[in-house]
Amino acid sequence: MGYHMYKGQLTDILQKGKTIINTLNQYSFCLAEEDKVFKKALMSSDVLLPDGIAIVLSAKFLSGNNFSKIAGADLHEFALKYLNNVYGSCFYLGSMNDTIEAISSKVAEEFPNVRVSGYSPPFKDQFTEEDNKIMIEKINEFGPDVLFVGMTAPKQEKWVFQNKDKIQATYICSIGAVFDFYSGKIERPNAIWVKYGLEWFARFLKEPKRLWRRYFLYGAVYLKHIAFGKFKKAAPVNLN
Structure with a gap:
């Protein structure tokens, strides 16, 4: 069983019912191989963006699939434009x-037709039941069309997975x-940098101390998974 990557356009995403949208990169892939709950959260996504x-390159290498990178920033910009057109709302x-x-x-300022609100939860590794209750109440009181969650991986995906119901x-x-x-x-x-697939390198140059493990240490781990998946046909590395 592998990850089913989204191959469509952003214009097709925000046209369904309740939709859980996550992203996958080499770092989150490696973390998910060590964290069963995180992997389950990613695999249960309604939409999983590359x-x-x-x-993108490893999917082509492993199975010949061609699709384009869609970053979280691309999704965010598209969603705000969409919400502005329909007088929608979002919560951060x-x-x-x-x-x-x-x-x-x-x-x-940029999207005057969008109602916007947000909440900054306590900074901690594990939220208490009371923390979760407050966060959910804040969101539901506002009732947004789109909820943006920014608590870094794997914390954000696992929190959504455990509380989505x-x-x-809607999104x-x-x-x-x-x-x-x-x-x-x-x-x-x-x-x-984005156009030529080097956004990761530009980010590394700005924050080398914070990002070297993510891009180089986990980059090597990711390559090991991909090589194993190619030559040993390991199921966990199925990207399609």
């Missing part, structure tokens, strides 16, 4: 209060670092 050039769950405030102000939002999107990108806290690499 958010990384490594995923995660990060810090100043980041949520910066995001809300920017959305109000209680959440009253639930785990988009991690996009909160920092959109708020301006961290600058997303130039479009040229």
